Amino acid sequence: MVVPHDIDQRKRLLRKQMREARLQRDVGAEAAEGLRANLLRAIHAYPHGRVGCVWPLPGEADLRPLCHELVRQGRDVLLPETTVRGEALLFRLWHPHSAMLSGRFGTFHPDGAVGHPDIILVPLLAFDRRLHRLGYGGGYYDRTLAALKCHGIGFAFSWQEVAHVPVGAYDWPLDKVVTEHEVLALPTMEKDAR
Numbered sequence: 267m268v269v270p271h272d273i274d275q276r277k278r279l280l281r282k283q284m285r286e287a288r289l290q291r292d293v294g295a296e297a298a299e300g301l302r303a304n305l306l307r308a309i310h311a312y313p314h315g316r317v318g319c320v321w322p323l324p325g326e327a328d329l330r331p332l333c334h335e336l337v338r339q340g341r342d343v344l345l346p347e348t349t350v351r352g353e354a355l356l357f358r359l360w361h362p363h364s365a366m367l368s369g370r371f372g373t374f375h376p377d378g379a380v381g382h383p384d385i386i387l388v389p390l391l392a393f394d395r396r397l398h399r400l401g402y403g404g405g406y407y408d409r410t411l412a413a414l415k416c417h418g419i420g421f422a423f424s425w426q427e428v429a430h431v432p433v434g435a436y437d438w439p440l441d442k443v444v445t446e447h448e449v450l451a452l453p454t455m456e457k458d459a460r
């Protein structure tokens with residue numbers, strides 16, 4: 267039996283490995299371009315929703331060009347403000363001319379009005395084929411997906427795939443994971459069984 271304590275330990279170890287692996291890699295411009303194109307395709311499956319995007323941290327794919335493209339296509343784009351630990355993220359409306367304020371953990375957020383996204387693009391350190399994700403360990407996105415009950419689309423480079431992400435009681439499953447190579451989703455029957 268896997269006890270919760272053991273899961274937290276395995277998560278910490280995998281986080282450390284993935285952070286180290288990231289230091290060895292360039293964020294390839296070509297891979298990032300492919301990832302943004304696939305994300306746009308995945309978002310088009312939800313034609314009317316407000317999109318919770320994210321401002322990049324070092325080593326992550328840069329979704330800023332995607333934010334601009336979505337606004338150009340008439341979508342509302344929101345970006346998260348990193349709240350105190352233990353709370354869900356707060357999404358604020360973003361426009362290409364929004365002032366960006368610096369927040370916790372080196373993140374940036376716009377000074378726009380607070381809103382409710384229908385789809386959230388979720389950053390991650392590692393993912394698996396069951397659409398489980400490992401984040402930075404703040405539990406922010408798990409809390410946010412649980413609170414807002416919206417669609418979660420994870421995004422990552424293909425090298426971030428692992429065989430099994432350790433899954434804890436509060437981990438919220440993603441609806442899709444998008445890489446520069448593919449859009450991963452579970453068949454409906456398997457989704458219902460989760």
Ligand SMILES: Nc1nc2c(c(=O)[nH]1)N(C=O)[C@@H](CNc1ccc(C(=O)N[C@@H](CCC(=O)O)C(=O)O)cc1)CN2
Nearest residue numbers: 285320321322323346348371373389401402404406407
């Ligand atoms: N771009 C981006 N924004 C995001 C997240 C994210 O993963 N990516 N978050 C996802 O939850 C939230 C911020 N949560 C975070 C929680 C902890 C750390 C953290 O421990 N950072 C380390 C350095 C990280 C590294 O070396 O890679 C630190 O500050 O020491 C960062 C972000 C909201 N905004």
Ligand SMILES: Nc1ncnc2c1ncn2[C@@H]1O[C@H](COP(=O)(O)OP(=O)(O)OP(=O)(O)O)[C@@H](O)[C@H]1O
Nearest residue numbers: 277400401402403404405406407408409412436437
């Ligand atoms: N909805 C929730 N309610 C209570 N505790 C939660 C909830 N979601 C996550 N947690 C707790 O938050 C802590 C961090 O969670 P976890 O290790 O899964 O973070 P993460 O998903 O890697 O981080 P992030 O989502 O910020 O990228 C864990 O102790 C977890 O049990």
